[in-house]
Amino acid sequence: MKRTYLSALAVAGLIGLWLLSGQFGDDAPAQGGSPATTTIAIPSARENTGPSNRVPVRVRDFTARAHATVSIVRGRTQAYRTVALRSQTSGYVEKLPYSKGSRVSGGETVCELDIDARAASLNEARALLRSRQLEYDAAMELAEKGHRSETQTAAARANLDAARAMVKRAENEISYTKITAPFEGVIEELPVEIGDYIGKGTVCAHLVDDDPMLVVGHVSEREVGKFAVGDRGTARLITGETVEGTIRFVAKSASQETRTFRLELEIPNSDYRLRDGITAEIAVHADPVMAHFISPALLTLNDAGEIGIRVVDADRTVRFIPVKIIADTQDGVWITGPPEKARIITVGHEYVIDGLPVEISTEPLTIGNAS
Incomplete structure (x- = not known):
């Protein structure tokens, strides 16, 4: 029994000596008790970096082109005016000279009472x-x-x-027994029949004036300044038709519910082919401006939260330029802000800062990149 205890103590002593000898592992902590770490130094924009320390980026040369801006407003067609013809006296309806859908001239009798x-x-x-x-x-x-x-x-x-x-x-x-049309238009509704008794104020017919026709939309607070009475515009209807007209009204006060401003585009409709209530898209063209067409992936933000692009100037230093997006398409965006010719960073703009020297490689020009 004593021999077993002695053997166990001997084995335990040998294990303890082995652990204390430092043979448990080859990697020892660095002097001072802290493990060694590896750091990568990124050159500061203020350091006097040489060519070997410049951050590599890829750039592309862009040239501004004339771009006609288009402001789009969604709306619908609306009759120039609609009026409910009401009786000014009471009596039985004796005659209805016109049926629903008929076109009448101003002054013609629409309903006649006994x-x-x-x-x-x-x-x-x-x-x-x-x-x-x-x-x-x-x-x-x-x-x-x-x-x-x-x-x-x-x-x-x-x-x-x-x-x-x-x-x-x-x-x-x-x-008063003859209810007449105040203007030329189409009888949209005839809610009475011959023999009906109507009282004073009863609606005899609804008259619609459809020449000219209006296209009505509502403009946001940010966009309302782009529209003015007298501007030419086009309307593309959901039916596929495209018509031209002139802005006749831009509201001075916003809607209390939507905070938008009413806009009316007046469209000639002498052939009466346009109908009331059709969904439409109003496009108003502004004067052309010089702008760059780029991929939206090239846009970035500075520390102040401004949207812009990063370019490389003549001494190969990064510069941030704020931009304004004036139009966007499926293929890219049109921006203003940069000079007419700009060397824009296309690869690596996320990893550089304003004022940092860089080493550039130029991308070849492709269709749509420059003019």
Whole structure:
């Protein structure tokens, strides 16, 4: 038993000596107790770096080209004006000279009511007017001879004026039985039928003026300054048609709900082919500006959060140039801000900073890169 204990103690002693001898591993910690680390030094933009220390980047030479900017607004077509023709009197509908969809001229009768007793009322009013006229003439003769007072003469004059007013009201009541079109247009709706009884204020028909036609859109706060009354524009309809017109209205006040501004493009429609309510896209062309066409992948941000590009100047130093995107397409974006000729970094712009010297390699020009 004692021999077993002695053997175990001997083995434990040998293991302890082996661990203390440093043979457990070959890699010893560096002096001071800290493991060794490897660092890569990136040259600062302020260091006087030589050609061998310059960061390699790839560049491409761009030349600005004239680009006509186009502002796009989505909207729909809308009739120039629409009015509900309402009755000014009551009665039965006697005639409907035109059917729904008919085109009428201004002044033509659209709905006609039964005159009923209105003709008799007019005859009665005219008879009373003749009587009042005779009474007034007699009163004037007596007044000239001094047999009538001024009060009696004034009363006769008042009775005559009242009779005239009664005739005018009776004539108006008869004229109200004919509801006419205030302008040329198309009868869009006829909500009444012959024989219907309608009261004062009842809608007899809806009239639409479709020449010219409007294309109405709503412009954001950022874009509204690009549009002005009198500007020429085009509208591309969802039907495939493209029409041209002139901006006739740009709202001065924004909608409280959407914070957008109403825009109206007036389109001639003398052949009446355009319809109300068709989805459209308004395009207004501005004067051409000099701009660069680049891939959006070349855009980057500076420390201030400005969007721009990084270029290499004549002494092969990186410079950040803020840009403004004026148009974007599926193939790239049009920007303003850089000079007419710019050497833009296309590969490596994410790894360099403003003022850093670089070693460049130039990409060959391709279609669309420069003009």
